Amino acid sequence: MQLTDCGPDAETWYDRAVVWRNRTLRLLDHVPVPIAVCALGGGIRIVNRALAAEFGLMTGQFHGRKILEFFTLRDSATLQTVTEAVRLHRRSQYPARVSWTSADGTERHGEMTAALVSDTPEETPDLLLTLRTLDEPPAAPAAPRAEVSPTEARILAAAARGATTAQIAKEIGLTTDGINYHLARLTRRWQVPNRTALVARAYATGVLMADVWPPEPARLD
Numbered sequence: 001m002q003l004t005d006c007g008p009d010a011e012t013w014y015d016r017a018v019v020w021r022n023r024t025l026r027l028l029d030h031v032p033v034p035i036a037v038c039a040l041g042g043g044i045r046i047v048n049r050a051l052a053a054e055f056g057l058m059t060g061q062f063h064g065r066k067i068l069e070f071f072t073l074r075d076s077a078t079l080q081t082v083t084e085a086v087r088l089h090r091r092s093q094y095p096a097r098v099s100w101t102s103a104d105g106t107e108r109h110g111e112m113t114a115a116l117v118s119d120t121p122e123e124t125p126d127l128l129l130t131l132r133t134l135d136e137p138p139a140a141p142a143a144p145r146a147e148v149s150p151t152e153a154r155i156l157a158a159a160a161r162g163a164t165t166a167q168i169a170k171e172i173g174l175t176t177d178g179i180n181y182h183l184a185r186l187t188r189r190w191q192v193p194n195r196t197a198l199v200a201r202a203y204a205t206g207v208l209m210a211d212v213w214p215p216e217p218a219r220l221d
Helices: 008-029 049-054 077-087 150-160 165-172 176-190 195-204
Strands: 035-038 044-047 093-101 107-117 126-133
Touching: 035 049, 077 093, 077 107, 150 165, 150 176, 150 195, 165 176, 176 195
Parallel strands: none
Antiparallel strands: 035 044, 035 126, 093 107, 107 126
């Protein structure tokens, strides 16, 4: 039926519905939790950016596809539970274990909660799906121990205390040119821009002892 057949009130209602639909989509796209809205049969109506990002896709690429094309349901009884809930007009939430393959090819696991939503109990509901990832994030690899000489470690410790080149030279027993030579050599080796970055790298790689003041070199094996 054309809107022109329904009069101006119907057209106004339609315009307002479009505005609120677009607002809802923008809101969902700012929610960090992966969310999808599907028909009862699993046909995808809407996904937000967080869910699309799990598969490295754009949100529009989900249109017309089934949610179980992307997720493997590990709790087979959930479908029966949802079907029974629809028959009895229940509006609750139903969690299910799922797995999926992420954009980088990693097998992931999580819990998807399905909520039945509709304007009235008599209407066939849609499924509001929210995904919670259960995988533990991979531990960050430890920075490799930097290769430095005992002299270089002492120079870095003195630099971490804020000593000048002349003060470091007096402490270490070298000339200022010798100190500058070691600092320039470390800068090139570690590919950092300045003395501040050298000190930060020394702490990050375990050359200098953490939580110790004044700074001291870590024991070199």
